[in-house]
Amino acid sequence: VAAPIDFYFDFTSPYGYLAAEHIDALAAKYDRQVNWHAILLGFIFKRTGQVAPMDVPLKGEYVIHDMLRSARYLGIPINFPTEFPKMTIAAARGFYWLQDQDPALAKKFAEQVYRAYFVDNRDVSNADVIADIAQNVGVDRAAFVSNVQSDPVKERFKNESDGAIARKVFGSPYFIVDNEPFWGADRMEQLERWLKTGGF
Amino acid sequence: VAAPIDFYFDFTSPYGYLAAEHIDALAAKYDRQVNWHAILLGFIFKRTGQVAPMDVPLKGEYVIHDMLRSARYLGIPINFPTEFPKMTIAAARGFYWLQDQDPALAKKFAEQVYRAYFVDNRDVSNADVIADIAQNVGVDRAAFVSNVQSDPVKERFKNESDGAIARKVFGSPYFIVDNEPFWGADRMEQLERWLKTGGF
Numbered sequence: 510v511a512a513p514i515d516f517y518f519d520f521t522s523p524y525g526y527l528a529a530e531h532i533d534a535l536a537a538k539y540d541r542q543v544n545w546h547a548i549l550l551g552f553i554f555k556r557t558g559q560v561a562p563m564d565v566p567l568k569g570e571y572v573i574h575d576m577l578r579s580a581r582y583l584g585i586p587i588n589f590p591t592e593f594p595k596m597t598i599a600a601a602r603g604f605y606w607l608q609d610q611d612p613a614l615a616k617k618f619a620e621q622v623y624r625a626y627f628v629d630n631r632d633v634s635n636a637d638v639i640a641d642i643a644q645n646v647g648v649d650r651a652a653f654v655s656n657v658q659s660d661p662v663k664e665r666f667k668n669e670s671d672g673a674i675a676r677k678v679f680g681s682p683y684f685i686v687d688n689e690p691f692w693g694a695d696r697m698e699q700l701e702r703w704l705k706t707g708g709f
Numbered sequence: 710v711a712a713p714i715d716f717y718f719d720f721t722s723p724y725g726y727l728a729a730e731h732i733d734a735l736a737a738k739y740d741r742q743v744n745w746h747a748i749l750l751g752f753i754f755k756r757t758g759q760v761a762p763m764d765v766p767l768k769g770e771y772v773i774h775d776m777l778r779s780a781r782y783l784g785i786p787i788n789f790p791t792e793f794p795k796m797t798i799a800a801a802r803g804f805y806w807l808q809d810q811d812p813a814l815a816k817k818f819a820e821q822v823y824r825a826y827f828v829d830n831r832d833v834s835n836a837d838v839i840a841d842i843a844q845n846v847g848v849d850r851a852a853f854v855s856n857v858q859s860d861p862v863k864e865r866f867k868n869e870s871d872g873a874i875a876r877k878v879f880g881s882p883y884f885i886v887d888n889e890p891f892w893g894a895d896r897m898e899q900l901e902r903w904l905k906t907g908g909f
Contacts, residue, residue: 557766566757567879571892581909582899679767692771695895699782709781 512687513542514700517673518619519550519681520597520633523576523587524694526623528682530585533616535697539704541686545608545616547601547666548673550681551594557679561594579694587627595626595634598666602657603639605665607648617646712887713742714900717873718819719750719881720797720833723776723787724894726823728882730785733816735897739904741886745808745816747801747866748873750881751794757879761794779894787827795826795834798866799857803839805865806856807848817846 514536518525529545536543554561563569573589580587600622608615621642625631631638636657644650656662676685684691684700687708691700702709714736718725729745736743754761763769773789780787800822808815821842825831831838836857844850856862876885884891884900887908891900902909 557768559765559768560760565759565879567874567877568757568759571877571879571890574890575892575896578899578909582902674767677767677771679765679771690771690774692775693895695893696775699778702782709778 511539511541513544515544515546515676515685517546517548517678517681517683517685519548520600520619520622520626521594522550522681523589523627524579525681526587526627527576527580527583527585527694528684528697529620529623531583531697532682532684535701536704539701541704545604545612545619546669546673547597547604547619548670548678548681549596549598549601551596552670553674553679556674559679563593583694588630590626590630592632595632597622597633599636599639599657600633602662602666603643603653605669606653606656606662607643609665614646614648618643618648621646711739711741713744715744715746715876715885717746717748717878717881717883717885719748720800720819720822720826721794722750722881723789723827724779725881726787726827727776727780727783727785727894728884728897729820729823731783731897732882732884735901736904739901741904745804745812745819746869746873747797747804747819748870748878748881749796749798749801751796752870753874753879756874759879763793783894788830790826790830792832795832797822797833799836799839800833802862802866803843803853803857805869806853806859806862807843809865814846814848818843818848821846 514532516532518529533543562572577587577589604615604619607618622633622639625638625642626633633639640650640654643653677690680692682694686700686703689703689708716732718729733743762772777787777789804815804819807818822833822839825838825842826833833839840850840854843853877890880892882894886900886903889903889908
């Protein structure tokens, strides 16, 4: 069996949203599984000394334009959120709690969080909104709410964050397959050629 | 006649090199001309408060890997230069002096500067190397050497730099067509769809 694709994403990353809409279908064409990893770019930017692209003069303005155009290019619905970025730690912790029980359900939850933010302009930093989304995909709301705040889940998320840095993940979306790293939704074509040819 | 594509590039930018190898052929398919503009990223990064990607922890390492893989993906020869980046002000000034006489010759010169650096590992910060390249594409060497240092050419380059910032150019390669900006060699597919459809 071929190795899975590791897919790192931040819930507040528009290009992460664009990648999340496609990565499983792309992988399935080449009989690969995808392991999803929620990360927090705020944490990673701090550790790697990066400034968010949005905060760089001229670039910030361009990036908003580009993410909207990239969504149109890919045929993915997007509405730029009124408040950007957001702290999405509750969503990330909830994602890992679900993943340990049912990875497919965790992906479904992640997709709905992304759409809530980038299509429906909901406040994904709000723990109640996140619990609503979990409930809507069939999760027990009370169990979700209590577990997201639990020490084991906090620890699990911390370990994932450290693991992402250890694997040199510095942005979102970020893919690693066969030890080959790909950064950006715009590297999915190179990723596809990699899967098709076994490396180039 | 459709408006030309403005193409901004830095001679020390690997992705600028990748774009330079393709942009005229792409534009020609859609009956567009390309106006080339040499810029200095060092100057632009300073003005926009940017850190070079190479100097960001983790990202710097990835970017070298990515530029080499992107060249293979596009089928363009590349050897990563021993010394990177380089100050390419002599090449940029020479480019504008040539452009005022013969834009096609200036492009030919620019292509050869890029290949000298990214294929043959020559020191393109050295004025003698740049004069050799000019001579090899048929330029009068003595006239080139004296004019590159002249006040009108220095002024011309300064005006181009200010003009690039005024048009919000913050990186290389950068394309503007019909007032639509595209940043990166990896946006040439979106640029192509723009040319094909008249905007999307």
